[in-house]
Amino acid sequence: MEQEQHHPAAASGIPSQIALEDDDEGISLGEIIGITLEYRWLIAALTLVALIIGLFVVVVSRPIYRADGLIQVEEKTSGMGSLKALQPLLGDDTTVSAELEILASRMVLGRVVDRLKLDIVAAPRTMPVIGNAVARRYVGSEPNDAVLGFSSYAWGGETIQVDSLDVPKPYLDEPLLLIAGEAGAFTVVNDDDEVVLQGTTGVRASDKGFSIFIAQLKARPGTRFRLMKQSSESAIDDLRKQYSVKERGKKSGILELALLGRDANQIAAVLDEILNTYVRQNVERRSAEAEKTLKFLDSQLPALKVQVDAAEAAYNDYRRTRGSLDLTLETQGLLKSVVDIEDGALKLKQEREELRQRFTPEHPTLQAVDAKLARLNERRKQFEGEVSRLPDTQQTVLRLARDVEVSTKLYTELLNTAQQLKVSKAGTVGDVRIIDSAAVSSTPVGAKPIAILAIAALLGLLASLVAIWFLRALRVVVEDPETIEARLGLPVYASIPHSTAELALSRKLKTGQGAGELLAISQPEDDAVESLRSLRTTLHFAMLDSRQNSLLITGSSPGLGKSFISKNLGAVLAQAGKRIVIVDADLRRGHINKEFGVGRVTGISEYIAGQATLTDIVKPTQIPNLSIVTTGQIPPNPSELLMHQRFETLLAELGQLFDTIIVDAPPVLAVSDAAIIGRLVGATLIVARAGKHPIQELEQAVKRLNQAGVQVKGFVFNDLNTERQRYRYGYKGYVYRYSYKN
Structure with missing residues (x-):
């Protein structure tokens, strides 16, 4: 049994302004869910991109290790109990706070820098972003081959040991470049690519105030290394940035030292040296x-x-x-x-x-x-x-x-x-x-890969929500048929839900993969067809007082689905036993003939020009009681043809042969054709599409028709997202879905 879909206000007899009141104010949880579902692919895409970026960070980021050690600060006493009397001569008791400062002093760290030569920076230069990741994962006794032909970069397996480096004072803390040559030879250049030094591994090289001794160099010829002699202050500052010391427990006298770094072996050696240097200076001070x-x-x-x-x-x-x-x-x-x-x-x-x-x-x-x-x-x-x-x-x-x-x-x-x-x-x-001597953590410290990916996914989700908010802020378009009724004071006779089946039919027609089909014929149970049946009933009462039995369907701009409404509404009316004719009055882009599998020629243009009769242009379709009138040849002056007396005669003659005439007209704001036709028909409906235009555009379309003497009967709201409406309004969203059930 066919179920008719009625507007809630009409069905209950409640005045429309009362029935259309909002159920609640502001943005509800349901609306948030609806918007999220609407933009689910954007959310998924941005989250996936963020995950890919997070995975890339996990792959290319260099791990950081942590070495730690413990020191106990004891109360200052003599080596023998009999020497307690000498305490006044040996000074006050040691305080932990003083020892904390000593551990971070230049006296201790400076000695460590000098002994381990931490003021000499020498490392292979890797390709930005991916170079470290490739070099770190290379396993082999010889230097890795150049990747993608970038032979100047190090790709793994390169080693360099600089035992001594002296530079003129202006070159302190200034980067230099060491280029490996054949058989242990090397060249040192400055930032201006000027050669400042040349030498061979194992032999001290000196020139122009520069002096260097390289004990070991293993690399492909042409490989470049970063080289720098730091000032004592800079080297100590760099060490302090990765170094920390704190007391474990209040007044425990146990100090914990920690050092962060990318080379596990080096940070262990540096921290051990700090421990030994501190103990050594303490003994020297007591002595x-x-x-x-x-x-x-x-x-x-x-x-x-x-x-x-x-x-x-x-x-x-x-x-x-x-x-x-x-x-x-x-x-x-x-x-x-x-x-x-x-x-x-x-x-x-x-x-x-x-x-x-x-x-x-x-x-x-x-x-x-x-x-x-x-x-x-x-x-x-x-x-x-x-x-x-x-x-x-x-x-x-x-x-x-x-x-x-x-x-x-x-x-x-x-x-x-x-x-x-x-x-x-x-x-x-x-x-x-x-x-405890220095011990290095077996696994890198910091964020774990799973945590990085989780953070990336969360940031991607937040970015997608920000993008949705931004898009929504920019989109001042009509999403709800109630907005039209509230702002324009005109009724919305039907809300046509979004139809995926219609999208598939349109795609097949455009690609030429099949003959034209109507949704009302191929998918009669589709929600959109059910809504058109509701429109059929509503129009029956809306046109009772109309002098003509003709209906103009137009829109404010192209791409709103007015042709979809015209042809499927015609099919639904014909299925009810009415004699229906669809007139394709879009003499510029008319294409309704394609869906019915007939040619464009011999249509309105030929009739107005006197080259064809009414019998010649009225073409039956495969649907009983449904005929169409095509545009004919596309004329150079469509507006002038529509203003011709013979077009008015055409509509009058069709009105005598058919119960209802459906005229498909061009957009109102694009051309004046719809305003010309509107004066000749019994009722005019404007098609609005969800999310396609602002309310001001619809206001302008109504105003344009009113200025031409055309009274707009109401609107048909097309392509409504029922899923979003369902979550936004709860049960109210189900009024758009009520069809057959076995």
Whole structure:
């Protein structure tokens, strides 16, 4: 049973302005899905392109490896427990923050650069983009053959070892080019292609302030190498960019060193050298501190020795001259107290001298030592008062004995300290140690190939969404029949869905692979044909008050499908038992005759010229009740022919023979033919196509016809994307699909 498709407003009796209200405001999820499906091939294409680019990046990008090592920073202590008393002489405890700065200092990194010659850059020059990828994957003992004839580039297997390179100061950090020759010969040129040096592998070459010694060179003759002598600052800066050091855990004293690079063997060697250089300088620093203190003590010991000998001699001489004198118990107590005060004062003076070399007089530590010295001086004055009350002989003996005791004690202590420092210096091991030597990761660090491809796919998807947004922003075209009704106030009598079957038929006709076929005949259940049946019903009521039984179908511009509507609507009307004639009034490009398999000649042109009768130009088709009138010969003045009285007579005579006349006219805005014909027919319909023109174009077409005295009845909206409408409006989209079901 045939099911008629009606406009929702007409079927329910609801006023059109109410029925056409939007269900919701803004862009809904359904509309987003619909737009995505509409542009699915663009999304797929851009995403595929992004994946291809991502795959190319994975193939050509050079892997980066990471080497790391661990160092422990210990609290600064002496090599033997008995030497803890020397800590004030050896300085404060080591801080981790200070060691972090030392590890990144020029003192350490500069030594590494010098030892490993990192200021010499020598590497094969590869072809941009693909050269590294090819060279990296080459496996062979000899240099690879040139690819695509680019013999100046390295393609894998090339090696160079430059042990020494000196250049004039203006050429520091300036790139040079080394060209390999025959039998180990080479030539060095500058940026201006001037030869600055020539030589042979294994022999030092010098000229014009340049000097180079190449220990090894293996390459095809003509292969070029990048060569550069960096300044110390540049080499250190380049090393710092790939180098990092941090503390593992708060206050753990464990420092982690890491180095990134493309050569796994080289970064391991460089990081090991950094570790060893740091430990070596730490030991040297500790040893230098002990050496400095020992040197000071050695300079003091001889003078103290002389002072001890002089004090003993004076004491012995006085006892010989006075006879044997013994100190009373009271005098011995005073002697011990005075000696202790003198000994303490001397130690504080030494400590103050050490501190003065590091701190200003306002430093709290120095002020505390000065306060202690002041207290000792006060006590000394007290004891001196007690000594002054002793007999003269006891005072002299006490003074001489004091000098002997103080000098001997100080000399002995300094001598012991010197011996301990010698032992400490010999056993200095530093306060840092290597926990883990440099180890290189087995796999490259950074983004993995799968992650790169995933990121590329995501970027491709985002790029496609941006492209869709851009295209949508540029497209100010009509996508929805409701827009026409809202803006122009004219009804849309039918919305014809997009038909893939019609595309196939048109393609066959254009390529000549088959005879002309009508969609209404070959695919009667197609959604587009069902919509034309709905149009048939609507037109029956729309033309009840019309004086003529003729219908003009036109459009605003070419390529909208007006001929498709005309011929298939005619077939649908004929199938309902009506006598239908289709008049091809497009005297410029008319082609309806092709679909019906008849010739163009003997048509409208011949009838208006009086060369044919009505019987001659009305041609039956294979479809019962359907006839056509072709254009005839293409005239040079189509508009003048259509304005001829005989064209009006033609329409009148056809109106007496047929129930409905369908006139297919040229576009309104292109030529004036449609305006001429519109005054002679009962109703005029304009065909609009989804996504082909802005609403202003349709407004202009209606205005053009109105100015010519033609009243536009309404619109037929062609090529509607029902899939998008379905997702945009939900069930509402299904009104465009309702056909046969078994």
